[in-house]
Each structure stands twice: as C-alpha cells, then as structure tokens.
Amino acid sequence: MSVMNILSTQKQELAALIQSALEQLVAQGELQVADLPEITLEIPKDKAHGDFASNIALVLAKPAGMKPRDLAEKIAALLSTQEMIEKIEVAGPGFINFFLTKQWLYDVLDVIETQQLNYGASNYGNGEKLLLEFVSANPVGPMNVVNARAAAIGDTLANLLKAVGYDVATEYYVNDAGVQTEIFARSLLARYRQLEDPSYPFPEDGYPGEYVADLAKRLKAEAADFDQMDEAEQLEYCRTWGIDQMVESQKQDLQKFNVEFDRWFREQDLHKANKLEEIIQLLTERGYMYEAEGALWFRSSDFGDDKDRVIIKNDGTYTYVTADIAYHYDKLKRGFTKLIDILGPDHHGYIARMKAAVQALGYPEDALEILILQYVALLRDGKQVKMSKRAGEFITLQDLLDEVGRDAARYFFVMRSLDSHLDFDLTLAAEQSNENPVYYIQYAHARICSILAQAEQQNIPVKSIEAVDCKLLNHELEIDLIKKLAELPDEILTAAVERAPHRIASYALELAGLFHSFYTHCHVLGEQDALRDARLVLVNCVRIVLQRVLRLMGISAPERM
RNA sequence: GCGCCUGUAGCUCAGGGGAUAGAGCAUCGGACUUCUAAUCCGAGUGCCGCAGGUUCGAAUCCUGCCAGGCGCGCCA
Numbered sequence: 001m002s003v004m005n006i007l008s009t010q011k012q013e014l015a016a017l018i019q020s021a022l023e024q025l026v027a028q029g030e031l032q033v034a035d036l037p038e039i040t041l042e043i044p045k046d047k048a049h050g051d052f053a054s055n056i057a058l059v060l061a062k063p064a065g066m067k068p069r070d071l072a073e074k075i076a077a078l079l080s081t082q083e084m085i086e087k088i089e090v091a092g093p094g095f096i097n098f099f100l101t102k103q104w105l106y107d108v109l110d111v112i113e114t115q116q117l118n119y120g121a122s123n124y125g126n127g128e129k130l131l132l133e134f135v136s137a138n139p140v141g142p143m144n145v146v147n148a149r150a151a152a153i154g155d156t157l158a159n160l161l162k163a164v165g166y167d168v169a170t171e172y173y174v175n176d177a178g179v180q181t182e183i184f185a186r187s188l189l190a191r192y193r194q195l196e197d198p199s200y201p202f203p204e205d206g207y208p209g210e211y212v213a214d215l216a217k218r219l220k221a222e223a224a225d226f227d228q229m230d231e232a233e234q235l236e237y238c239r240t241w242g243i244d245q246m247v248e249s250q251k252q253d254l255q256k257f258n259v260e261f262d263r264w265f266r267e268q269d270l271h272k273a274n275k276l277e278e279i280i281q282l283l284t285e286r287g288y289m290y291e292a293e294g295a296l297w298f299r300s301s302d303f304g305d306d307k308d309r310v311i312i313k314n315d316g317t318y319t320y321v322t323a324d325i326a327y328h329y330d331k332l333k334r335g336f337t338k339l340i341d342i343l344g345p346d347h348h349g350y351i352a353r354m355k356a357a358v359q360a361l362g363y364p365e366d367a368l369e370i371l372i373l374q375y376v377a378l379l380r381d382g383k384q385v386k387m388s389k390r391a392g393e394f395i396t397l398q399d400l401l402d403e404v405g406r407d408a409a410r411y412f413f414v415m416r417s418l419d420s421h422l423d424f425d426l427t428l429a430a431e432q433s434n435e436n437p438v439y440y441i442q443y444a445h446a447r448i449c450s451i452l453a454q455a456e457q458q459n460i461p462v463k464s465i466e467a468v469d470c471k472l473l474n475h476e477l478e479i480d481l482i483k484k485l486a487e488l489p490d491e492i493l494t495a496a497v498e499r500a501p502h503r504i505a506s507y508a509l510e511l512a513g514l515f516h517s518f519y520t521h522c523h524v525l526g527e528q529d530a531l532r533d534a535r536l537v538l539v540n541c542v543r544i545v546l547q548r549v550l551r552l553m554g555i556s557a558p559e560r561m
Numbered sequence: 562g563c564g565c566c567u568g569u570a571g572c573u574c575a576g577g578g579g580a581u582a583g584a585g586c587a588u589c590g591g592a593c594u595u596c597u598a599a600u601c602c603g604a605g606u607g608c609c610g611c612a613g614g615u616u617c618g619a620a621u622c623c624u625g626c627c628a629g630g631c632g633c634g635c636c637a
Contacts, residue, residue, distance in 0.1 A: 046580075055579060062617070092580045093617075138637070180637065295635055306564080306633080313635040320637050345631050348565045374566060375630070382572095416574070419566060421630065423573060428586085436599080437585070443599050451596050506575065509585080520592090520601040539596095561599065 010104045010486075013084065014052055015039040018096075021078040022056070030074060033063045041098075043487070050089065050097035051104075051483075057094040068094025105479065106470035108486040112541040113465050117548050120488040124497070125166030131331050132158050134342035135254070136173040139246045140184040142211055142396040143253060145376045146344050149422065151397070152413035152554070153373065153501055154342050155259045159552045160496035160504070169336070172261045173327060176243045176268050178320060183207065185239035191216035192226075192238070215242055253397050257406055258554040267323050275326040276318055279361075280311060282329075288360045298325075303356035303365075325357040332363055339368045340499075342418075348372050371499055376413075376422045385426070404429040407555045411438040414553050415505040437509055441550065442558055444512035444519075448543040449559035451524050455536060458525070468534045477518040478538060484511050485545050492552075501553070508549040515542050 018039050025031035037059055041052045057072035064071060072090040080088050087099035112119045134154030137147040154170070162168045175181075187206035191213045194200045206212075219226065219241070229237060247264065254260070270276060280296070283289050288299045294314035298321070301308050311322045331339050339358075343350065351370045358368045378385040378395055387394040400409050408429040415437070416422050428436060452462065473482065488507070495503040524535040547557040 042579085044580080045576095045583085049580070053580090058579075058617070068617075095580065175637065178637070293635085297635095310635045315635080317635090319635065324637095345566070347637090348631080349633055351565090372565070377630095420574075421567065425573080428573095439599050440585090443597080447597060447600085454596060502575085506584080513584090516600055517602090519596080520598095523596065525596045561597075 010084075010100065011041050011052065014098060014100075015041055017079055017082055017085075018054060018056060018075065021075050022060075024078060025074060031060070031064055031066075031071070033060060036060075043483075044097065047480075049091065049095070050087075050099045052098045052100070054096045054098070055094075057090075057096060061094065072096050102471070102474070102479070105482040105486065106465075106473070108482055109470065109537060109541050110465045112485060112544055113537070116544055117551070119545065119548060120492040121163045121165070122489060122493055123165040124493055125161065125164050127165060127167050128338055129336045130161060130166040130168050130338040130340065131171060131334075131336040132161065132168060132340045132342070133171045133173055133331075135259075136175070137250065138180060139174050139176055139243050139250065140180050140207060141209060141246075142394075142398065143250055145378060145395055145397070145400065145424065146373065148257070148397040148400055148409065149376050149413040150342050150344070150373055151254055151257055151259045152410045153418060156410075156414050156501040156504065156553050157340075157342075157496070157499060159554070160492060160501060163492050163552065164496040166338070169262045170260075171263045171265050171331075174243075174247055174264055174266050175320075176247075176266050177271055177323065178267070181239050181243060182235075184212075184242060185235045187212050188215055188219070188238040188242045189231075189234055192219055195220055215245055218245070253401070256401055257397060258410065265327065267327070270323055270326045270330065275330060276322050279322065279326040279329055283311075283325075283360055286360060286362070298353075298357070298360070300353045300356035300360075303352075303359045305352040305356045309353050321353060321357075324354065325361075328354060328358060328368065329361055332358070332361070332367065337367060340371060341368070342371045342373055345372055345374050371418055373418050374421045376424050379423055379425045379427070381427050382425075400426075407442070408436065408438045410554050411441075411505060414501050417500060417502045437505075438555065439561070440516075441508045441512040441546065442556070443561055444515045445543060445546045445550070445557045446559060446561040447519055448515070448539050448546070451539055452536075452543070453559075454525060460525070460532070460536070462536045462540050463533050465537050468537050469530050470534060470537075472531045472534045473538055475518075475522055477514070477521055478535075481511075481514045481518050481538065481542065484514050485541060488545055488548070504549055504552055508546070508553070511542070511546060511549070515546075 019036070022031065022036050026033070026036075037056070039054065039056060041054055044050060044053045057068045057075060060066075061068035061071055069090060072094045076088045076090050076096055079085060084100055084104065085098055086101045089097045089099070091097050115121070132154060134150045135143070135147050137143045143151075158168050158170050183203065183205055184207060186203045190200060190202045190206060194202070194213075195216060219238070223237065223241070226234065226237065251264070280289065283298060288302065289311065290297050290299065295310045296312035297308045298311045299308050309321050310319050312318055328339065341354075347370075351372075354370065355365055355368055359365050378387075385395065403426055404412075412424055412429050413422070429438075455462065473479075484507075491503060491507045495501055522535065524532060524539055526532070527535065550557045
C-alpha cells in the first residue's frame with residue numbers, strides 16, 4: 001500500500017470504489033488489461049478540480065488500447081451513484097475529478113476533537129525500534145550553526161517519527177577520545193599556566209577560542225589540589241574535567257533550544273569496555289581485515305566503498321572509523337533495527353564506509369541511513385557573516401539564541417529541506433514583524449486563544465461537535481480551512497517517511513494563512529448562536545492543530561502576543 | 562580528476578511524472594467605531610541553468626554539458 005493512501009479513510013474508501021468499478025469493467029469485458037495498477041488519488045491544486053482526482057484512466061488507456069477520456073467516462077458512469085460522491089467530472093486529458101459531499105469534512109472535526117494533540121498520528125512504523133543520532137558535535141569547542149540546524153531538524157524528525165509509530169530513541173555521540181581531546185587538554189593547561197605567567201607559550205595547534213581561557217579560570221577556582229599534581233596528571237585532569245564541562249554546557253545550550261537527548265553516548269565507554277578490540281576480532285573472523293603497509297585495514301571496498309579503510313594505524317593506534325564502527329555495532333546490538341544519523345556536509349564520504357561496516361557485520365545495508373545536512377550561511381543586513389575558527393570568531397548556538405530567540409531559530413532551521421543550503425537571515429529572524437513567518441503562525445494561535453478566552457468570559461462554552469450544526473460551516477473560507485486540517489495526517493506521514501521536516505513548517509504557514517483569512521472575513525463571537533457555536537468548534541480545532549504542528553517543531557504556542 | 566548537494570519570479574525557497582508552475586519577502590494600490598492590523602484584500606513578475614533522450618504527458622526521470630557550494634588523510 002502506498003504511503004499516500006494509508007491514512008485518510010475518505011481516500012481509502014474512494015480508492016476502493018474505483019477499484020471495484022475497474023473490476024466490474026473487466027468482468028463486463030469493457031476493459032481488457034493484464035492486471036490493474038495501484039489506485040492513487042491526489043488532492044488537486046485547483047479547487048475547481050474537486051476534492052480528489054484520479055489519473056487512473058490515463059495510466060490504463062495505453063495497456064487497454066482505449067482513449068483516456070472514453071475510459072474515464074465509463075469509470076465515472078459507474079461511480080456517479082455512490083453516496084459519498086456529490087459530483088464527478090472527467091476533465092483535461094482524462095482525469096476523473098471527485099467532488100464529495102461535505103460530510104467527510106465535518107467528520108474531520110470530530111476526529112480532531114477526539115484525538116486532540118494526537119491528531120495526525122498513525123502506526124506506519126509499527127513500533128520498529130529506531131535510533132536517531134544527531135548533532136554529535138565535537139566536545140572540544142562550542143556548537144556552531146550547522147550543529148544548531150542539525151539539532152532543530154533532528155528533534156523535529158524524531159517527533160515526526162514518533163508520531164507515525166516508530167519507537168524512537170535519540171542519541172548524541174560524544175567524541176571524548178582521540179587526538180583532539182589531547183590538544184584540548186594542552187590548550188586548557190596552557191591557559192591555566194598563563195593565569196600566572198602570561199608569557200607561557202600556547203600550543204601552536206591549540207584551540208584559540210575564549211571559552212578555553214574561561215574554563216582555565218574556573219579550573220583555578222574549583223580544583224584546589226590541581227597544583228599538587230604532576231604534569232601528566234594535570235593533562236589528564238584537564239582532559240576529563242574539561243570535556244565534562246564542555247559536554248555539560250552543550251547539554252544546557254541544547255536544553256535552551258528545547259532539544260533533549262535520550263542518551264549522551266561517550267566514545268570513552270567503548271574504549272573502556274574493549275569494544276574496539278571486539279569489533280576488530282569480529283571483522284577479522286568474518287574475513288574483512290588484512291594487514292598492509294604496517295597497518296590493519298578493513299576491506300570496505302567489498303561493499304562499494306571507494307577504497308579500504310585503516311582500522312589500526314602503523315603506530316598502533318586506532319582511527320576514528322574503528323570507534324565509529326564499534327559504536328554503530330553497539331546500537332545494533334541494543335536491538336535497534338533502524339539507525340538514522342544526521343551529519344554535516346563534510347561527512348558525505350563517510351556514508352559508504354559505514355554502510356560497508358554495517359553489512360560486514362551481517363546487517364542489511366538499509367539498517368543504516370545517513371542524512372546529510374547542507375551548510376548554513378548566516379546573513380546580517382543582507383550580507384554574509386564572515387566566520388573564522390582560527391581567529392575564534394564564529395556564531396555559536398548560544399549567540400543565535402541570544403540574537404534571534406529559540407522559536408525563530410528553530411523555525412528558520414526547519415523551514416528548508418535538508419538538501420538546501422540554508423541562508424539564515426539573522427536580521428529577519430530577530431525581527432518581530434510581519435516578515436517573520438514564525439510570528440505569523442504563532443499570531444494565528446494567539447488570536448484563537450483570544451476568541452476562546454472571551455467566549456469563556458461571556459460564559460459561552462465550546463460545545464462538542466455533536467452538539468452543533470456543522471452544516472452551517474459552509475463558507476468557502478471555512479471549507480478551505482477544514483480541508484487543510486484534513487491534510488495533516490498525510491502531511492505528517494510524508495514528512496516523516498521522506499525525512500522532510502520542512503513540510504511541516506510549510507503546512508503550519510499555510511494553515512495559519514487560511515485562518516487569518518477566515519478571521520478577517522468570518523466572525524465568531526457576535527454571530528447568531530448556532531453559527532457561533534459551530535465556528536467555536538472549528539476555531540478550537542484549528543487551535544489544536546496549530547499547537548500540534550508547533551509542538552512537532554519544538555516551537556511554543558503562545559496564548560497572547 | 563572523482564564524489565555529494567544546489568541551479569525555478571528582483572531576493573529566499575516550495576513543488577521531485579500529471580491539468581493554466583506556487584509561497585513569502587520586495588514593489589504598487591486598497592481595508593481598522595465590531596473576536597489582537599504581528600492581520601486581510603487586490604495588482605505585475607518566469608526560455609523551471611543549457612542540450613539531447615524516455616513518456617500519452619517532463620520543472621520533475623535518464624545522459625551529457627555549464628555554473629556555484631562542499632568533500633576526497635594512517636585528521637575527526
């Protein structure tokens with residue numbers, strides 16, 4: 001069954017009707033084809049083309065040796081008496097356009113009222129255990145804007161995957177072993193020494209950022225016995241304590257960004273538990289390892305990688321790939337059958353080698369899916385913000401939160417597809433004006449809350465859908481609004497399955513737009529009681545759905561603005 | 562040289578086999594004694610990078626080319 005046909009019962013019913021009409025034509029000998037294709041229905045862009053449209057006659061025309069319009073007419077004739085169909089038209093080259101009776105729309109309101117903030121959920125994922133890893137920024141520096149984009153997108157995607165029935169866990173992999181942590185330790189120790197002796201040399205390859213000096217000051221204040229240690233102990237202390245501090249501050253920044261992980265996985269834990277040795281042994285047993293040029297290699301080219309990868313360097317140490325393979329093996333051993341990693345654009349070369357590793361370990365290739373996020377360019381006043389890591393000049397997640405705020409930042413990161421290089425306009429994002437789409441959406445929510453609050457003040461209850469006359473909701477703008485509400489389940493499913501969280505951002509904007517239009521042209525309070533009550537139900541459903549999509553994106557839904 | 566991503570309205574981007582290609586911003590003109598004007602209504606805008614191919618039908622799929630971004634380490 002195709003993705004598009006899973007959720008909406010109206011679509012399913014209609015597809016079933018078309019199916020039986022086709023079967024009837026075949027039985028009557030009017031349609032001669034080997035087998036019938038899957039029925040797909042789309043919601044036409046143009047309202048004049050009905051509630052749903054089918055291209056089935058176009059698809060079948062050739063195999064059946066018929067003119068598409070003739071076939072369409074035959075199908076339409078068989079369906080026109082159906083109860084749920086108000087009108088049926090054959091249009092264009094042979095499309096069949098279905099106009100349904102309004103009842104299916106009013107049923108949507110009923111579903112929303114029942115399901116509340118669960119509206120749009122489904123069981124597509126069937127409870128499959130899925131692990132989503134994202135951000136995993138290096139713990140030796142502050143998080144940058146690509147990390148921030150990954151955080152916003154990963155968190156939204158996690159919410160979407162949960163909504164469609166996956167058993168989702170999120171994880172942040174902390175690279176707390178390896179060369180860069182040693183450089184970090186030396187940088188921190190040098191800054192510490194410089195507190196006493198400003199001429200103390202800073203390592204040439206050290207990390208220049210201000211944050212290292214800040215850490216050194218805290219080290220001075222907090223670690224009383226530090227000066228009693230010998231240099232090796234000091235370096236080790238700088239490494240473990242310093243990394244812990246960095247991880248802690250990353251956690252806090254992400255928390256402010258409304259992103260929390262189920263687990264922060266430490267690379268060190270793999271080393272301590274000899275997981276790297278274990279993986280090497282396993283791959284050796286399976287025959288994918290060989291020695292050459294004084295190093296140990298993984299034959300990843302057996303699985304389509306460009307070349308084989310070094311696992312143990314000729315100096316006896318491991319490469320990062322070794323730990324990464326061990327990490328992914330650990331994930332799989334924990335029972336996750338679907339692994340998704342969100343990585344930055346500089347890691348695309350990594351896909352082939354990790355997929356090779358997963359296969360070499362005996363798991364299917366698609367057990368691992370790697371999503372590559374494209375770059376973020378920051379603009380301020382229309383000009384690109386230049387950043388230099390060397391000079392310690394860069395915009396961090398923290399800076400971003402200070403400058404534009406959490407809601408705007410999250411929306412801007414989520415609103416573009418992963419593949420798209422993102423131009424993030426700081427000036428626009430920080431602006432609390434009509435140019436800013438976040439506020440446009442939130443404002444719609446706030447307006448509804450205001451209506452509901454005033455209704456409450458006037459002792460007008462929001463009645464249950466069964467207690468109001470839905471048929472009064474027949475204004476064109478009301479119908480448009482309800483149709484948009486009806487699209488949410490498909491929209492959530494598509495966004496989750498296609499890994500396209502930006503679709504939710506667009507949906508939210510469209511729904512808000514339809515509401516604002518409705519708000520201007522249709523009043524709620526002050527209308528005759530029956531209409532007022534029906535509109536209160538509608539407006540309340542819009543509020544629920546707006547809150548639902550904002551929550552999926554990790555954005556707040558303010559009641560007043 | 563090889564790989565990944567991108568090329569659609571003045572700008573930022575949707576649409577990823579279907580009907581006349583969309584939105585926001587920008588530009589111009591209207592709408593507040595009535596539930597929040599952070600809003601609404603109206604107006605113009607396109608060789609969908611180029612060239613072939615597949616198809617009843619291509620912005621969409623395939624091939625080649627052009628342009629931009631990013632990678633291609635016994636760094637992570």
